[in-house]
Amino acid sequence: MTKKILLILLCILSILFTGCSGSKQVDKASIAETVTVGEKDGKICYTFYLLSSSDTPVFTSVFADSFEQACSKAKSEYIPNLSLSKLELFITEEKIADKTLKSDIKYISEKPYFSPLMYVTLCDENLEEKFVNDKKLPEQVEEHIILLKNKNKDISLNSLSIFNNFFSDSNKEFSVSYINSEKEIKAETIKINAEK
Amino acid sequence: MQTKIKFPSKRLLLLIFLSGVSVILLESFDLPENTSFLFNLFTLLCGFSITALFFIPSVIIKNRTDLDFMSLAHIKTPNAIVFVSAFYCLYFVYTAEYFLIKYCDMFSKKLNSEANIFAVAFVLLAVCVYAAYKGTNAIARCSIFVFVFSFIVFLIVFAGNISNFEINNTEFSFNGQKNDFINNTSFFLTPAFTAVIFSVLSGYTKNFRSRQIVFSVAVTAIVYGLILFFTTFVLGEYAFAQDYRCFLLSKTTHFGNVSGFDSLYLSISLLTVFLLISLILTCICKSTGKSSSLPIVLVFSVIIFVLFICSYHFNAVKELLTNHYILNILTFISAVVIPVIYLFAFGRRLND
Numbered sequence: 001m002t003k004k005i006l007l008i009l010l011c012i013l014s015i016l017f018t019g020c021s022g023s024k025q026v027d028k029a030s031i032a033e034t035v036t037v038g039e040k041d042g043k044i045c046y047t048f049y050l051l052s053s054s055d056t057p058v059f060t061s062v063f064a065d066s067f068e069q070a071c072s073k074a075k076s077e078y079i080p081n082l083s084l085s086k087l088e089l090f091i092t093e094e095k096i097a098d099k100t101l102k103s104d105i106k107y108i109s110e111k112p113y114f115s116p117l118m119y120v121t122l123c124d125e126n127l128e129e130k131f132v133n134d135k136k137l138p139e140q141v142e143e144h145i146i147l148l149k150n151k152n153k154d155i156s157l158n159s160l161s162i163f164n165n166f167f168s169d170s171n172k173e174f175s176v177s178y179i180n181s182e183k184e185i186k187a188e189t190i191k192i193n194a195e196k
Numbered sequence: 197m198q199t200k201i202k203f204p205s206k207r208l209l210l211l212i213f214l215s216g217v218s219v220i221l222l223e224s225f226d227l228p229e230n231t232s233f234l235f236n237l238f239t240l241l242c243g244f245s246i247t248a249l250f251f252i253p254s255v256i257i258k259n260r261t262d263l264d265f266m267s268l269a270h271i272k273t274p275n276a277i278v279f280v281s282a283f284y285c286l287y288f289v290y291t292a293e294y295f296l297i298k299y300c301d302m303f304s305k306k307l308n309s310e311a312n313i314f315a316v317a318f319v320l321l322a323v324c325v326y327a328a329y330k331g332t333n334a335i336a337r338c339s340i341f342v343f344v345f346s347f348i349v350f351l352i353v354f355a356g357n358i359s360n361f362e363i364n365n366t367e368f369s370f371n372g373q374k375n376d377f378i379n380n381t382s383f384f385l386t387p388a389f390t391a392v393i394f395s396v397l398s399g400y401t402k403n404f405r406s407r408q409i410v411f412s413v414a415v416t417a418i419v420y421g422l423i424l425f426f427t428t429f430v431l432g433e434y435a436f437a438q439d440y441r442c443f444l445l446s447k448t449t450h451f452g453n454v455s456g457f458d459s460l461y462l463s464i465s466l467l468t469v470f471l472l473i474s475l476i477l478t479c480i481c482k483s484t485g486k487s488s489s490l491p492i493v494l495v496f497s498v499i500i501f502v503l504f505i506c507s508y509h510f511n512a513v514k515e516l517l518t519n520h521y522i523l524n525i526l527t528f529i530s531a532v533v534i535p536v537i538y539l540f541a542f543g544r545r546l547n548d
Contacts (some may be wrong), residue, residue, distance in 0.1 A: 039324040108435075109434055109437040109438070110437050110438060110448075112438060112443070114303070114307055115447060115455065115456060116431075116434060116444065116447055116448050117447075117448060117450055117455050117456075123425045159363070160360070160431070160434050163433065163434050163437065164362070164434055166432045168432060168433050180287060
């Protein structure tokens, strides 16, 4: 009986130990939950929204040509303990999506610490401004995306699905979610071309 | 030579199943991008059919004499046994090295790239030495728990991916080249090393039925087939963006908002590789003519560890030790050629 209990404990411990995958000490880590991609002064700007207990959003903006460059720049210059494994939302401004989205999705898919189920969406140019002031906005955006998913099954919402649409031979055009923040937050669908 | 303590053969078959499954967990599963699902399924069936054939010589020996091949070799050819033992020991060292390197590579790429890989290998080997010292029966009993655990893990991974299905009709065509066929079949033939383990350890088992082998190989093939199916229709092109597709499948597993079951994949990989290397160390013991000997296990573990260090310092050594074509050729010699020679040489005198 003791051996059986030991074996069961071994199985449970092996799960707990492997849970340390890509671990960083929670009190020291800067855990990014959301990344927005926008344009400021003609340059592409990646903003990392970090998990924090404060009432206002904690974020760091990095000017870079791609998400890969932004991540390495953020880690080396601004957020040394940046952890991207809990990233849930990746939002790109629609007007620059043609320039960055495909290469960013490719980078995300190649790195094992990103979740393939991370929500990827496009947005209008006003959303980023609202993100800076409202901490609960990412949560609301996710809720709207989930609601949209229930209405429209053919839409590509996560990095896995968008990657497959970009890089498979069959798809020329596909639907992704679009966050309209003109009056109130609203999720819509928008078609994008896979070849761009 | 033959041990007096026997355990039900179903336990050994469980071990064989788990060892077979460890291949797909630890390998990058590097199937070519231009091959279709049906083509890959066909090569999977070919690979596992050949794997089943690899078991035939040792099953014949087991059925006719109730001995394993190594015991038979010790009885029938006491003068030549040193050469046979040496070859099998070398084969098992190669196999242990093959899986140890694969596991440590996976550990470094997916779990912790900053960990000292030599320390990981050392700790794993130390635990395996202890398990091998306790004997096959103890490892076989562990396999019951690991089997239940792995069953739950696979159930969770497959059930949690059902909602991600995107059936792509083009995958149902039959596309693939001759070279792809050779590459894929060779990959799906890798679990055939379990036939060698069976040929060396089957003497410990009682109540053996040939259909148990067919069942074990068939269940392993079904697990492979399901993983192939899910990687094709859930991951699609994404599967080629990273290595270790089972890891990706565990990451895409989700039940509502609960997602990311990669720690389950990592723990099942650890448990199966632990069983596998422990089993290989007991096979080495058995090949030298002893059922369990700590000095022999220790000596061969040191050899395995030294080779492991060499493989990380010399890339050519690593490539040689992780080549599945070489493993398959050595498996063919160990599981088929040598036992068949004995069967022809002592065919009518096997029971004498």
